[in-house]
Amino acid sequence: MLRKHLDYYIRHLDHDVPAGVVVFLVALPLSLGIAHASGAPPLSGIIAGIVAGLVVSIVSGSQLSVSGPAASLTIIAGAVDRFGFDGVLLAVTLSGLIQIGLGFVRAGVIAAYFPSAVIKGMLAAIGLLLIMKQLPHAVGYDADADSDLSFLEDDSNTKFSFLSSAFQSISPGATVVALASLAILLFWETQRIREHRILSLVPGPLVAVVFGILFNIVAQSVLPWFAIAPQHLVALPEIAGPTQFFAEIHRPDFSLLSDFHLYVTAVTIALVGSLETLLSIEAVDKLDPLKRTAPTNQELKAQGLGNFISGMIGGLPIAAAIVRSSANINAGAHTKVASLVHGALLVLSVMFLSTMLNMIPLACLAAVLLVTGYKLAHPKLVMEQYERGFAQFAPFAITIAAILLTDLLRGMAIGMAGGLFFVLRGNYHSAFTLTRDGKNYLLRMQKDVSFLHKAPLRDILGSVEEGSFLVIDGTRASFMDQDIMETLEDFIKAASDNNIHVELKNVKGRAPANGNLVPA
DSSP states (O other): OHHHHHHHHHHTHHHHHHHHHHHHHHHHHHHHHHHHHTTOOHHHHHHHHHHIIIIIHHHOSOSSOOEEOOGGGGGHHHHHHHHOHHHHHHHHHHHHHHHHHHHHTTOTTGGGGSOHHHHHHHHHHHHHHHHHHHHHHHTTOOTTTTSOOOSSOSSGGGTTHHHHHHHHSOOHHHHHHHHHHHHHHHHTTSHHHHTOTTGGGSOHHHHHHHHHHHHHHHHHHHOGGGSOOGGGBOOOOOOOSHHHHHHTOOOOOGGGGGOHHHHHHHHHHHHHHHHHHHHHHHHHHHHOTTOOOOOHHHHHHHHHHHHHHHHHTTOOOOEEOHHHHHHHHHTTOOSTHHHHHHHHHHHHHHHHOHHHHTTSBHHHHHHHHHHHHHHHTOHHHHHHHHHTOHHHHHHHHHHHHHHHHSOHHHHHHHHHHHHHHHHHHHHHHHSEEEEEETTEEEEEEOSOBOGGGHHHHHHHHHTSOTTOEEEEEOTTOSOBOHHHHHHHHHHHHHHGGGTOEEEEESOOSOOOTTOOOOOO
């Protein structure tokens, strides 16, 4: 059996190795950029990518999914300010244990219980937060930009203060690099590039990063005042080989185990990471040319193990990432070997190319994240939700507003409450239909009915005129709870006073103890 599996993976090396190189070129700037947006050391993003490639890929049941630090998990930025980075590593470690537990209790269906409008609202809100927080970096202003991912400041008089300060302190070189990088990234999305036999294989983020490095080298020689200051460049530790790499690794701060708020952060990371993972896995399964289906509970265990290890050795939280996964599929990957190759290349790059990586302007990474944020909060997504009707658009908008005005966990809770309200509202209004023909009425129960439908049932029964004939048809309802049965009984008892004749048809349920529920 083992030999059969090895033969399968070896047979596809000619596709998987080149695909792994492409994914590495996409993942490198994304990993650095997400670490930057999270207020974490740049090395933490690379470590998370390494763990995702070398650990999660092996344990995962998906052949094509690629994990790594995800844009949605930049929510740890506020936690970095509160607990310090080593404290956040403890939260990441705990979140991994939570995810492993979710996998063992078979919670892989958890995403199905979150309304799609709420999930899309969450992703759109994270996209907006990314845009708001990366704009200062794009113009070369770093103060306060890595702080809590909150849309509004605590002081209402200083709302958007970091943005106004940023645009008063513009760095010309960083701004030019950011604008040019944005232009490159957008151009790389066009049909002309996608259809080009060679250029389509080159990731747009890599082109933007190379441009930023070359621009700064030329500016330092020709126009020093236009060059980007050292504090606006990536700042990886100078690493030369495995020994120095391991010496730079952070460890979790276990002294914070008694802090309740740290557990809230861990639950938030586990919840958001699990949701993004399950949604990404579903999307990858649809994109897979062979239509393979990944086991969701196994995926939760894989992500949990990855987060546990990542937190223990100084990495960011990990989730299955649709950007990396789609790049993997588009590059022609057949098996998980491609993800393993990408992880191995990340190890080699950070151990032996840290000097080159430190030449990357932060403005390039900001441009990559601005495009990522725009894709998450694309206007097309807003229009799609709007066109689906108020019941879909309202929870979507409520979730976005709640996250922007509070935080991710409370915003999701408010969004879920909004989604639940509209579900109940839909059930409330669609449980019954009343048809009238002169003095003849037909009350049809369209679904199972509970105490939630007692008020509308009373209103409908109250609209039946004196001297009428009413048929109550329960054929479509397999269950009616006691409150509904008592409401029908009360109406039947009073019907004779109003000369209303009632006939019951397939009304199912347990008659009240004082039972008088019979055809009139």
